[in-house]
Amino acid sequence: MYSMLDNKIESGVQNNLQQVELSLENTLSNLNHVTQQLAFNGSIGQDLQNYLDTADVYEKSRLEKELVNELNIINFANPSIGLTFYYFKNDHRFLFENFPIKKDFDLDSLPILQQYDSITYYGPHKASNRFDDNNVISVFRQANIPDRDDVYVYIETGFKFAEKILESSQDGMQVDHLIVNDQGLVSYSENPADFPVGTMYPDENVPGKSLKHKGYYLFRNVSNQGWSVVSVIPQSEYSKEISEWIKQFAGFSLLSIAVSLLLGWLLWRMVYVPLTKFNKEIMQLTNKNFHSEIKTSQIPEFDHLLHQFWNMRRRIWELLAEVEQKEKRKADLEVEKLMYQINPHFLYNTLDTVCWLARLNGQDEIDGLVTSLNKLLHYNLDKQGQETTIRQEIGALREYLNLQQIRYDFRFGVEIDADATIENLDIPKFILQPLVENALYHGLGDDGVIQVRVSLEGSSHVVLSVTDNGIGLSGETIHKLLHNERGENKKMGFGIGINYVKRVLSSRYGSEAVIQMKSNESGGTTVLLRIPLQKAGV
Known part of the structure; x- marks a missing residue:
C-alpha cells in the first residue's frame, strides 16, 4: 500500500x-x-x-x-x-x-x-x-x-x-x-x-x-x-501526503466493512428460516435417510432448490449402490493381482536356486549369468515407481552388460564414467539400457567399445551420453529415429529403444529435456540426453 x-x-x-x-x-x-x-x-x-x-x-x-x-x-x-x-x-x-x-x-x-x-x-x-x-x-x-x-x-x-x-x-x-x-x-x-x-x-x-x-x-x-x-x-510534506492517503483509505475501508456487516445482517434475516429447513434436509442425508418426504418453504426459489436437493439425494443413493458393486469387483481384482505377483516371486526364487546349484558344481560363469539376470529382473520389475537414482541405473546397466558379454560371440569393451557428486540425483528408470542395447544390436563389431558418460552441465542439467565406435548412421536414418518415422529397419526393432526414451523424457520433463544423435557414416555414433535436475513445472 x-x-x-x-x-x-x-x-x-x-x-x-x-x-x-x-x-x-x-x-x-x-x-x-x-x-x-x-x-x-x-x-x-x-x-x-x-x-x-x-x-x-x-x-x-x-x-x-x-x-x-x-x-x-x-x-x-x-x-x-x-x-x-x-x-x-x-x-x-x-x-x-x-x-x-x-x-x-x-x-x-x-x-x-x-x-x-x-x-x-x-x-x-x-x-x-x-x-x-x-x-x-x-x-x-x-x-x-x-x-x-x-x-x-x-x-x-x-x-x-x-x-x-x-x-x-x-x-x-x-x-x-x-x-x-x-x-x-x-x-x-x-x-x-x-x-x-x-x-x-x-x-x-x-x-x-x-x-x-x-x-x-x-x-x-x-x-x-x-x-x-x-x-x-x-520530507515532512511528502510523508504528510502519504499519511493523508492512508487515512482516507482506512476511512473508506471502515465504511466498507460497516456496509458489508449491515448487508450481511439483512441477508441473514432474509434467508435464515429457509436455510434452516434446507439444513434439516442435509441432516437427513447425513443420517443416511434417503427416503424421507420433501418439505417446502413456500418460497419458490428455495422450493426449487429443495426439489433439486431431493433429486440429488436420490441420485446419491443410486451412486452408492453402484460404488458398492464396484468395490466388490475391486476386491476380486486385488485377489487376481496377488495371484499374478506370485509368478515373479516364483521366478526370483527359482533363479536363486539355480545360482546355488551352479556354485555347488563350480559353474562360476552360470552363477554370474544368473545372478546378473536376477538383479536385472528385480530392477526392471520393481513396483516402487518409475524413478531411480543415477547410481542404481548404472548398476542395472552393468548387470545388463554382464549378460550381453556372455551372450555375444564377439568381444567388446565398456567404459562407464559417472560424476560421483550427482550419483544420488533422481532420473527416470531404464533410459540408459535401451541406448546401449541399440549400440550392441546395430553396429558394434569385434573389439568394439561402448562409452557411457554422466556429468553435470552448469547447475541446472545432467548430461548422459552413450558413444560407440561401430558402424555409423546416415543423416536420414538419424532423422527417422528421432522423429519416429517408419523405415527399412523398422522390422528389426531398430529405434524402438530411442522411441521409448523419447516418450519417457517427454512425459516427465516436457520440452525441457533434449535427446540428440551424432554419427559419422565412416564409424561411431553418440546419443546424448540433456535433462533438467527437477521435473518440469516443479
Missing part, C-alpha cells in the same frame, strides 16, 4: 515537473522566434539598419514610426512578451523600448540559463520593466547588423508569466522549484536558504527521485537543451 501511494505521488510530481519543463521550453522557443524577427535576417532587422544608416531627418523619422508600428504589431501578436528593446552595448544605449527600463539594468547580473555564440537565455529574474517587479524569463541576441557588432535584441516575458509556469503547489503539497543551467549551477531558486543561486546542484547525473538532500526530496527533469527543472519537496 505504501509503495503504491509513493509511486502515485512520485508520478504526480513528475508529471507536473514535465509540464513546467515543457512550458519553459515553449516560452524560450517563442522568445527565440521573436528575436529572430528583430534581428537583421528577420522582418524588422533590415529596417533597423536603414534607420541607423540614414542621415536624412525626415527619412529617419518615417523609419522610426514604421519600426515602432512593427514592434507594436509583434508585441500584440505575442501576448506573452513583455519588455522589448534594442541595446547598443558600446555606449549602453537603449532604443525602441516598449516600457521604461530600470536604471539599475545590468546584463551581467542576470542568471544565465544557457549560452551560445550569439544568443543567451536567462533564467527567472526580476523584470527590467520599471512598472513590473515580478520574475521574468529573457533572451539576449546579437542583431547581426552589418558593420555593427554592438547591436543586440533583448526580450522579456510578460506580466506574471513566469510565475504561472512555476506554480508552487502539487495536489495540495507545497513544492519549490529550482532551475539548473547546463553547467549544473542553480540559476533560479524558490528556496534560496538551502539552494542558493549560483551554487552547484548536489547531484548532476540521476534523473527522477534522485536523492534526499537536506531534508528534501529532489525530483529532476532534464530538457533537450541541457538545463533542467527540479522540484524540491520537504
Whole structure:
C-alpha cells in the first residue's frame, strides 16, 4: 500500500515537473522566434539598419514610426512578451523600448540559463520593466547588423508569466522549484536558504527521485537543451501526503466493512428460516435417510432448490449402490493381482536356486549369468515407481552388460564414467539400457567399445551420453529415429529403444529435456540426453 501511494505521488510530481519543463521550453522557443524577427535576417532587422544608416531627418523619422508600428504589431501578436528593446552595448544605449527600463539594468547580473555564440537565455529574474517587479524569463541576441557588432535584441516575458509556469503547489503539497543551467549551477531558486543561486546542484547525473538532500526530496527533469527543472519537496510534506492517503483509505475501508456487516445482517434475516429447513434436509442425508418426504418453504426459489436437493439425494443413493458393486469387483481384482505377483516371486526364487546349484558344481560363469539376470529382473520389475537414482541405473546397466558379454560371440569393451557428486540425483528408470542395447544390436563389431558418460552441465542439467565406435548412421536414418518415422529397419526393432526414451523424457520433463544423435557414416555414433535436475513445472 505504501509503495503504491509513493509511486502515485512520485508520478504526480513528475508529471507536473514535465509540464513546467515543457512550458519553459515553449516560452524560450517563442522568445527565440521573436528575436529572430528583430534581428537583421528577420522582418524588422533590415529596417533597423536603414534607420541607423540614414542621415536624412525626415527619412529617419518615417523609419522610426514604421519600426515602432512593427514592434507594436509583434508585441500584440505575442501576448506573452513583455519588455522589448534594442541595446547598443558600446555606449549602453537603449532604443525602441516598449516600457521604461530600470536604471539599475545590468546584463551581467542576470542568471544565465544557457549560452551560445550569439544568443543567451536567462533564467527567472526580476523584470527590467520599471512598472513590473515580478520574475521574468529573457533572451539576449546579437542583431547581426552589418558593420555593427554592438547591436543586440533583448526580450522579456510578460506580466506574471513566469510565475504561472512555476506554480508552487502539487495536489495540495507545497513544492519549490529550482532551475539548473547546463553547467549544473542553480540559476533560479524558490528556496534560496538551502539552494542558493549560483551554487552547484548536489547531484548532476540521476534523473527522477534522485536523492534526499537536506531534508528534501529532489525530483529532476532534464530538457533537450541541457538545463533542467527540479522540484524540491520537504520530507515532512511528502510523508504528510502519504499519511493523508492512508487515512482516507482506512476511512473508506471502515465504511466498507460497516456496509458489508449491515448487508450481511439483512441477508441473514432474509434467508435464515429457509436455510434452516434446507439444513434439516442435509441432516437427513447425513443420517443416511434417503427416503424421507420433501418439505417446502413456500418460497419458490428455495422450493426449487429443495426439489433439486431431493433429486440429488436420490441420485446419491443410486451412486452408492453402484460404488458398492464396484468395490466388490475391486476386491476380486486385488485377489487376481496377488495371484499374478506370485509368478515373479516364483521366478526370483527359482533363479536363486539355480545360482546355488551352479556354485555347488563350480559353474562360476552360470552363477554370474544368473545372478546378473536376477538383479536385472528385480530392477526392471520393481513396483516402487518409475524413478531411480543415477547410481542404481548404472548398476542395472552393468548387470545388463554382464549378460550381453556372455551372450555375444564377439568381444567388446565398456567404459562407464559417472560424476560421483550427482550419483544420488533422481532420473527416470531404464533410459540408459535401451541406448546401449541399440549400440550392441546395430553396429558394434569385434573389439568394439561402448562409452557411457554422466556429468553435470552448469547447475541446472545432467548430461548422459552413450558413444560407440561401430558402424555409423546416415543423416536420414538419424532423422527417422528421432522423429519416429517408419523405415527399412523398422522390422528389426531398430529405434524402438530411442522411441521409448523419447516418450519417457517427454512425459516427465516436457520440452525441457533434449535427446540428440551424432554419427559419422565412416564409424561411431553418440546419443546424448540433456535433462533438467527437477521435473518440469516443479
